Amino acid sequence: MSSRIELSGVRQTFQVRSDTDKQLHEFVALDDVDLTIAAGEFITLVGPSGCGKSTVLDLVAGLTRPTAGRLTADGVEITRPGLDRSVVFQQYTLLPWRTAAGNVEFALEAKGGMSRAERRERALEVLDLVGLADFADRHPHELSGGMKQRVAIARSLSYDPQVLLMDEPFGALDAQTRERLQEELIGIWKRLGTTIVFITHDIDEAVFLGQRVAVMSARPGRIKALVDVDLDRSGGADVDIRSTPQFAHHRHEIWTLLRQANRRTSTAEGVTKVA
Numbered sequence: 001m002s003s004r005i006e007l008s009g010v011r012q013t014f015q016v017r018s019d020t021d022k023q024l025h026e027f028v029a030l031d032d033v034d035l036t037i038a039a040g041e042f043i044t045l046v047g048p049s050g051c052g053k054s055t056v057l058d059l060v061a062g063l064t065r066p067t068a069g070r071l072t073a074d075g076v077e078i079t080r081p082g083l084d085r086s087v088v089f090q091q092y093t094l095l096p097w098r099t100a101a102g103n104v105e106f107a108l109e110a111k112g113g114m115s116r117a118e119r120r121e122r123a124l125e126v127l128d129l130v131g132l133a134d135f136a137d138r139h140p141h142e143l144s145g146g147m148k149q150r151v152a153i154a155r156s157l158s159y160d161p162q163v164l165l166m167d168e169p170f171g172a173l174d175a176q177t178r179e180r181l182q183e184e185l186i187g188i189w190k191r192l193g194t195t196i197v198f199i200t201h202d203i204d205e206a207v208f209l210g211q212r213v214a215v216m217s218a219r220p221g222r223i224k225a226l227v228d229v230d231l232d233r234s235g236g237a238d239v240d241i242r243s244t245p246q247f248a249h250h251r252h253e254i255w256t257l258l259r260q261a262n263r264r265t266s267t268a269e270g271v272t273k274v275a
């Protein structure tokens with residue numbers, strides 16, 4: 001299942017107290033953000049630290065409301081979190097006293113409408129999808145970081161969200177585990193067709209995963225460029241896509257855009273005094 005997401009004229013401001021004059025100032029985190037994400041698309045979001053990537057994700061998740069502008073999922077205004085949109089954070093936030101399957105079942109309990117046996121069956125199904133079929137009865141402390149993140153992804157997928165929102169989900173993992181999970185996530189996306197919005201600091205990760213990469217500029221955060229990524233994945237698991245000329249081309253393209261975005265960053269920009 002998948003869903004189309006639209007942001008139009010989105011602005012997000014925060015009230016912050018200045019260290020110097022102790023007055024409240026309006027901090028413009030996002031300004032005039034327009035973005036249309038097609039149903040079933042895998043889009044990655046990169047930008048300088050503090051440019052508003054997580055703010056965009058929070059808004060799409062419905063965890064916060066914009067100061068101005070409009071966000072919709074399949075044409076319906078996003079006003080609150082919903083089971084159609086699921087978030088995976090960098091920290092796995094698993095319940096330590098529950099097994100891997102128990103953690104997934106917990107999400108299904110919150111959703112309601114399923115018997116205990118149905119929840120167990122669904123939990124085993126999604127754990128299998130993320131390669132953890134043999135670890136269903138392990139507790140989080142018995143799992144590696146990569147496995148814990150797989151459980152978190154399984155938990156998010158368990159209730160069939162149309163949109164998966166991922167905020168640097170692999171940021172805390174070692175390079176090898178990260179690459180493996182990136183490949184697995186592509187496999188899951190191809191199988192399920194879920195719309196995926198994925199935030200990362202890592203240019204390689206953005207290029208490897210995204211059909212499109214949205215590059216943000218800082219202060220206030222805006223979409224600076226949208227880059228279509230064209231990688232030949234037909235060679236299967238034995239082809240090292242990251243070493244192909246197309247990959248290097250896209251990597252350099254995004255590196256250049258980010259370089260420009262970083263140059264424009266200044267601490268004074270984006271802050272205006274309130275009353």
Ligand SMILES: Nc1ncnc2c1ncn2[C@@H]1O[C@H](COP(=O)(O)OP(=O)(O)OP(=O)(O)O)[C@@H](O)[C@H]1O
Pocket residue numbers: 014015016027029047048049050051052053054055056
């Ligand atoms: N609740 C808040 N109150 C005040 N300022 C905030 C709040 N939330 C975010 N900000 C500010 O808005 C800006 C954007 O924050 P956000 O976390 O979205 O950036 P980011 O691009 O995800 O950063 P990073 O890449 O470092 O994780 C930052 O300057 C941050 O300090």
